[in-house]
Amino acid sequence: MSVRVRFAPSPTGFLHIGGARTALFNWLYARHTGGAFILRIEDTDAARNTQEATDVILKGLTWLGLDWDEGPATPDPTGPSRGNFGPYFQSQRGEIYRRRVQELKDKGMAYESEGAVKFRMERAPIVIPDLIVGNVTRELTDREQADPDFVLIRSDGQPVFHFVNVVDDLEMKITHVIRGEDHLSNTAKHIALFRAFGVPPPHYAHIPLILNPDGAKMSKRDRGASLQTYMDEGDVPEAVVNYLCLLGWSPKDNREKMPLAEIIQRFDLPQIHRNNARFDIDKLRWLGGEYIREMPRDRFRESALAALTRAGCKWETYPSPYVNAAIATCEGKIKRFGELAPYAGFYFTDDVPIDPAQFPDDSKARLKKLRDAFAQLPNFVAAEVEKSLKIVAAELGIKAGPLVHPTRLACTGNPSGPSLYHLLEILGKETVLKRIDKVI
RNA sequence: GACCCUAUCGUCUAGCGGUUAGGACAUCGCCCUUUCACGGCGACGGCACGGGUUCGAUUCCCGUUAGGGUCGCCA
Numbered sequence: 106m107s108v109r110v111r112f113a114p115s116p117t118g119f120l121h122i123g124g125a126r127t128a129l130f131n132w133l134y135a136r137h138t139g140g141a142f143i144l145r146i147e148d149t150d151a152a153r154n155t156q157e158a159t160d161v162i163l164k165g166l167t168w169l170g171l172d173w174d175e176g177p178a179t180p181d182p183t184g185p186s187r188g189n190f191g192p193y194f195q196s197q198r199g200e201i202y203r204r205r206v207q208e209l210k211d212k213g214m215a216y217e218s219e220g221a222v223k224f225r226m227e228r229a230p231i232v233i234p235d236l237i238v239g240n241v242t243r244e245l246t247d248r249e250q251a252d253p254d255f256v257l258i259r260s261d262g263q264p265v266f267h268f269v270n271v272v273d274d275l276e277m278k279i280t281h282v283i284r285g286e287d288h289l290s291n292t293a294k295h296i297a298l299f300r301a302f303g304v305p306p307p308h309y310a311h312i313p314l315i316l317n318p319d320g321a322k323m324s325k326r327d328r329g330a331s332l333q334t335y336m337d338e339g340d341v342p343e344a345v346v347n348y349l350c351l352l353g354w355s356p357k358d359n360r361e362k363m364p365l366a367e368i369i370q371r372f373d374l375p376q377i378h379r380n381n382a383r384f385d386i387d388k389l390r391w392l393g394g395e396y397i398r399e400m401p402r403d404r405f406r407e408s409a410l411a412a413l414t415r416a417g418c419k420w421e422t423y424p425s426p427y428v429n430a431a432i433a434t435c436e437g438k439i440k441r442f443g444e445l446a447p448y449a450g451f452y453f454t455d456d457v458p459i460d461p462a463q464f465p466d467d468s469k470a471r472l473k474k475l476r477d478a479f480a481q482l483p484n485f486v487a488a489e490v491e492k493s494l495k496i497v498a499a500e501l502g503i504k505a506g507p508l509v510h511p512t513r514l515a516c517t518g519n520p521s522g523p524s525l526y527h528l529l530e531i532l533g534k535e536t537v538l539k540r541i542d543k544v545i
Numbered sequence: 546g547a548c549c550c551u552a553u554c555g556u557c558u559a560g561c562g563g564u565u566a567g568g569a570c571a572u573c574g575c576c577c578u579u580u581c582a583c584g585g586c587g588a589c590g591g592c593a594c595g596g597g598u599u600c601g602a603u604u605c606c607c608g609u610u611a612g613g614g615u616c617g618c619c620a
Contacts, residue, residue, distance in 0.1 A: 113620095114620090115619090115620050117620085147620070149620085150619075150620075219618090220618085221618055223618095230548095233549095238549095238550065238551095241549065241550075242548095242549090243548070243549065243615095244547085244548055244549090245547085245548075245616085246546090246547040246548045246549090246615080246616045247546065247547040247548080247616085248546085248547070248548095248616055249547085249548085249616060250547085255617085255618095256617080256618045257618095258618085259618040260618060261618075263618085265617085265618070265619080265620085266619070266620045267620095270620085285614090286549095286550065286551090286613085286614065287613090287614055287615070288614095288615090288620095289549065289550065289614070289615075290548070290549055290550090290614070290615035290616070291615070291616090293549095311550085313550085313551080313613090314613070314614075316612090316613075318556080320612065320613080321612090321613080322613070322614080348557095351557065351558080351569090352557070353557095355557090355558060355559075357558095357559065357560095358559080358568095359558085359559065359567075359568045359569075361557090361558090361568085361569055361570090362569095378551095378558085379550075379551060379552095380550085380551050380552065380612095380613090381550090381551070381612080381613060381614090382556090382557065382558090383556060383557080384556095384557095385556050385557060385570065385571085387556080387570060387571055388556075388557065388569075388570045388571080389570095390570095391569085391570055391571090392570090394582080394583085398582095398583075437582070437583065438581070438582050438583085439582085440582090448581090491579080494579085495579095504579095505579055506579070506580090508579090509579040509580070510579085510580070512579090513579080513580060517580095519580090519581090520580065520581085521580045521581035521582085522580070522581070523580090523581085524579075524580085524581095525579050525580070526579075
């Protein structure tokens with residue numbers, strides 16, 4: 106039987122990085138096995154589920170490159186979708202749930218209680234066969250002993266998560282449930298429900314959680330918990346995907362940076378870890394740098410310009426050869442595009458921030474001499490600029506460094522940045538002299 | 546409180562009875578270099594603890610401890 110897996114998020118207006126990884130693992134498993142990846146929106150909470158919130162999920166998955174074989178085509182619950190098992194919004198599946206509750210009632214497995222419908226839960230321990238953890242025997246907790254039955258339908262008529270989740274997995278013929286370990290204990294309830302319906306439950310694979318750097322569960326408040334952060338800060342999606350793969354899964358041979366095709370080919374459930382992993386932003390960013398470095402020039406420029414625009418940088422007012430040359434000097438230098446505006450913003454403004462304290466008198470005197478030398482240059486290109494600077498340094502009896510540093514500071518406002526001589530050439534003689542003059 | 550999962554450098558991990566416990570990120574040196582980054586070389590740093598089993602345990606078993614998760618008319 107062909108594999109069918111699903112990602113079933115609740116639209117809260119927020120795509121958790123852990124949720125993104127759950128989606129990724131499901132997607133990888135589907136692609137690895139040639140099965141189907143289904144997206145189902147669990148929008149039973151009408152009050153807080155909006156189309157905007159659903160759109161966050163669709164956009165996030167799309168950004169990561171996780172395409173779904175079945176599921177919504179738009180954030181509209183009543184809109185078009187792909188697949189033969191719809192609707193893919195739980196808010197549109199009320200009729201199915203009503204039918205299924207009736208089925209349980211008819212079997213004597215469910216009953217009315219204070220306006221709600223409750224499930225007659227099994228009292229005996231339930232064994233959860235988990236593909237990652239192994240067989241887990243789940244007993245009732247002391248609280249559950251006191252009242253083992255749980256609510257299926259709230260007194261306001263709305264079905265609860267455990268119920269809709271199982272009904273949908275059943276109706277959509279899901280074969281493997283790959284989800285966070287936080288659901289492991291709940292799975293006993295789900296298995297009992299499948300049994301009540303008289304069908305075998307799907308295979309379960311509970312993946313470890315992503316923890317914050319402190320070792321606690323990544324919560325909404327933790328920095329980097331939302332996928333949106335990475336979209337906003339100009340991270341490369343391939344790097345995010347690659348990094349997420351490395352959290353809780355390992356190819357076992359020390360490979361880390363891997364093309365997606367290779368990951369798909371090698372991804373499988375047995376290599377998934379059992380232990381939680383802390384999120385390490387530094388390692389993600391390292392991967393980001395690697396991916397950016399090998400990025401085709403055109404894509405680099407496009408992403409760079411988009412990031413500059415997001416940062417409010419007015420690069421459009423500059424001639425396009427100037428813009429392209431400026432961007433080119435940043436290639437290989439950044440780990441994410443959000444770094445670009447502070448790194449190269451000086452190209453696109455006349456107002457470079459200058460801290461007078463950084464220019465002592467002797468530094469100013471040197472700059473003055475350099476300025477005069479620059480002013481004499483008929484051909485203000487990198488090689489000539491470099492030659493000129495080195496001559497001035499020799500005349501002053503100093504190394505290039507003490508001259509380079511203040512020049513960079515005066516022209517860019519930054520102690521670090523692109524190659525100095527190239528940056529000066531791009532800025533042009535007039536601008537360079539103007540900026541040095543301002544300091545002197 | 547009850548139940549469940551987990552435990553190798555700071556972090557992510559390899560290991561699956563005998564290894565100088567390997568790699569990556571981070572950190573710190575040195576080299577390269579006009580800055581930064583890249584790259585190269587090197588350093589630092591780990592098997593949570595206690596019992597077993599065994600000729601021999603990081604590896605298998607039990608316990609302790611620690612961390613995480615779950616016990617909702619949230620998902």
